[in-house]
Amino acid sequence: MAISRFSASSVPVVAAAPAARRVVPALSNVPLDYAYDGTFEGLLTVLFTVYDRKAAPNSIQPTGAVQGGLFVQPVEVETNEAAAARVWKGLLQYMDAEARTRLFHTFLSEQPDRELVIFRYADLAMRAGRDISEHYADDNVRRVQRLAQQMYREKHRMEAFVRFEKTQDGLFHATIEPDFDVLPLIAAHFTKRYADQRWLIYDRRRHYGLYYDLHRTDIVQFDGGAMPQRSTAVSATVLDEREPLYKLLWQAYFDHVNIPERKNMKLHRRHMPLRYWKYLSEKQPREQRFEPIRNKRPVQPGGPALGAGAAVTE
Template identity: 30%
Template sequence: MSDSPELYDEVAYAYDGTLEGLLTAIFSSYANHEEPTDVEPARRLQPRLGQRVATIETNPDFALRVLRGVRNRCGWQAVLALKRAAVSDEPDAGTAAYRFVRYAIDEQKRRDCDHCRKRANCQGRGGMGPCPKQRGRAFSDITHPAVERLFQISRSISQECEHMRQFIRFEHLGGEGANLWFARCNPKAAVIPLIMDHFVERLSDMPFVIYDEVHEMAGVYDGGDWYLVNTAGQGDLARALPSTTADEALYAEAWRTFYRSVSIDARVNPELRRRFMPKRFWKNLTEMKEDPKALARR
């Protein structure tokens, strides 16, 4: 049977799972004059009955054009929301990003500038849009169906990034002239690209690796620049790294001693601690490695 478009009522766009791929898919929807019902990474896409799947090849130039358009019309908060959606594990994150961009750009096109008092001095191409007064307003309209879902995803990813900044613990690795700091993490979204700048700024003179066990990805900083490494199919990354230094056990015990010393037994609230320090992070926390069960009862 032929896969001609006439046989299908809907189309789904499959991209490679990157931010560039997502933005290229959004660009392609305009270029192809199509409105896909789903925009998802190819590895997660489950086509619906009667749905045609179009595989979108990533094009950095197209992606940059979309990014600039969103920035000019909606501001940096909307751009940041798109970046967060690109790393989310939510199955509808790509679709939410696409629907928001469609809504935001179409709203700008429909804006009538004829009766605007500032049209004569408008910076938006002589009163032809996009309207500078409207920048950022599209993403702030969180009650609109095209904005609400992207806002929820963005807020969730922001919280996960904050968890990573709080709960990542580094170990000092050495041996054979090596000098490296290594940390494991298990986030519920592939947020390593969003948090690397934070740690580079704080550890600018210390080469380090942050290893995401869930998404099999590592952020590597060599002292000058940082880059991402895909570790899928390579086993545990830690096995290929040097062993811990002789002083690491001493430092770890000192940190655990400090953690216990600042605890006030009369004010321990296990439920509150689990809310602010989710248990999924405990296995990689230095202060919890001694005896998590015993510490949880305190």
């Protein structure tokens, strides 16, 4: 069972405030609407612009997605790698690396207001004069914490629910449709674990994948039709001839490790929500070939054995 452990001794301690903090300018000019290219670097550039112009954001949205009144004229911020890098590095003056990573995870969560959440968190951190990562009474801090936690859970689920199929050319292939954009977060795990086999994990919702070629893992995109079979279901003809057997064995194992007397579908679904079943081979309909062990039912004194589920009355 995978659970985080707590112990009484790990009570959070007050983190010492980083030494050199720059004074953050007041955002005294008229608030603006910002538009950017939808990349994380782009968003960091927006943050740079906000303090450069001393103009707080009314809204920050990807270009094209900008909503609002007819008269909203967003400031188009062009992504500037140097400015983005400066902001990314600068954040460490006000928060530790873990908190900064949470901001990146908030970005990957694809929430419609993610940009403003990130801005507000960063702004609060810069003005607080101390580490705010545990300021749970603040709604925005709690929001970032919760989004980061949801991202972490989805990452963990994908590390669990990926089911590889081996193709004839020895590639291990899997398709996923995660709730959030977690491929960047799971790359390290799969690279470390499956170092001696080529693999591809494809996010069907976001139309890109991770490919490991025995040397390195890259983000890969397939333009229309180049890899149609791999981006959906790998057709039976390109599968390794032993693949159906292992799928069958896995299904048989799954059926027989279950204890029918303890059946609890509510718990089952809580751990493995329905929306993930599509890509889990053990949840596909099939015939069960071998009967599970039939446990003996207690015998009622003087009567025949009772069927499963019947209660004994004394």
